[in-house]
Amino acid sequence: MTAIVAIKHAGIVYIGGDSAGSSNSQIRVRKDCKVHKVGSVIFGFSGSFRVGQLLAHALQFPARPAGLDAAAFMVTLVADAVRECLKVGGCDIADGSGVEVLIGYQGHIFNLQGDYQVEELTKPYNAIGSGAEIALGALYATEAANMAPEDRIKLALKAAEHFCTEVSGPFHIIHS
Numbered sequence: 001m002t003a004i005v006a007i008k009h010a011g012i013v014y015i016g017g018d019s020a021g022s023s024n025s026q027i028r029v030r031k032d033c034k035v036h037k038v039g040s041v042i043f044g045f046s047g048s049f050r051v052g053q054l055l056a057h058a059l060q061f062p063a064r065p066a067g068l069d070a071a072a073f074m075v076t077l078v079a080d081a082v083r084e085c086l087k088v089g090g091c092d093i094a095d096g097s098g099v100e101v102l103i104g105y106q107g108h109i110f111n112l113q114g115d116y117q118v119e120e121l122t123k124p125y126n127a128i129g130s131g132a133e134i135a136l137g138a139l140y141a142t143e144a145a146n147m148a149p150e151d152r153i154k155l156a157l158k159a160a161e162h163f164c165t166e167v168s169g170p171f172h173i174i175h176s
Helices: 049-057 070-088 132-141 149-163
Strands: 004-009 012-017 020-023 026-029 035-038 041-046 100-105 108-112 125-128 172-175
Touching: 004 041, 004 100, 004 108, 004 132, 004 149, 012 035, 012 041, 012 100, 012 149, 035 049, 035 172, 041 049, 049 070, 070 100, 070 108, 100 125, 108 125, 125 132, 125 149, 132 149, 149 172
Parallel strands: none
Antiparallel strands: 004 012, 004 125, 012 172, 020 026, 035 041, 041 100, 100 108
């Protein structure tokens, strides 16, 4: 499946992802990225590449109304826009396919999960995909290290690649 890693550092969100597409015992290194920037929003996805393609090329992120905090914006307007975009595109992440999306928005890391709930952790990082637990362990272990966010993400992705057969480079990293 994948490993998508996000770190929040000094008000900037960094998201990195691998390039593996896997199904059963097959793994394919894909040319299309799992991390994207659309306007002021960055995101990485795990699961169906169709979902990621629709989010990158068809989703219109709504404007955030004045007075609505970032979490409420994600839970309401963004989750609804994602649901509608995927419905029109013939996908639905609530179908149990295991799709998740890490979203970097205005210094926050949100995880839009398969039932459209939105998670924001207390830690300044998160990871999704089949390599998530390994990547989270690497992020935790380097939390006190004086490393650049990109270097921590690369290390977490390399650890996931080493210990998870469904994760493969090359790795792509973007920031908000």
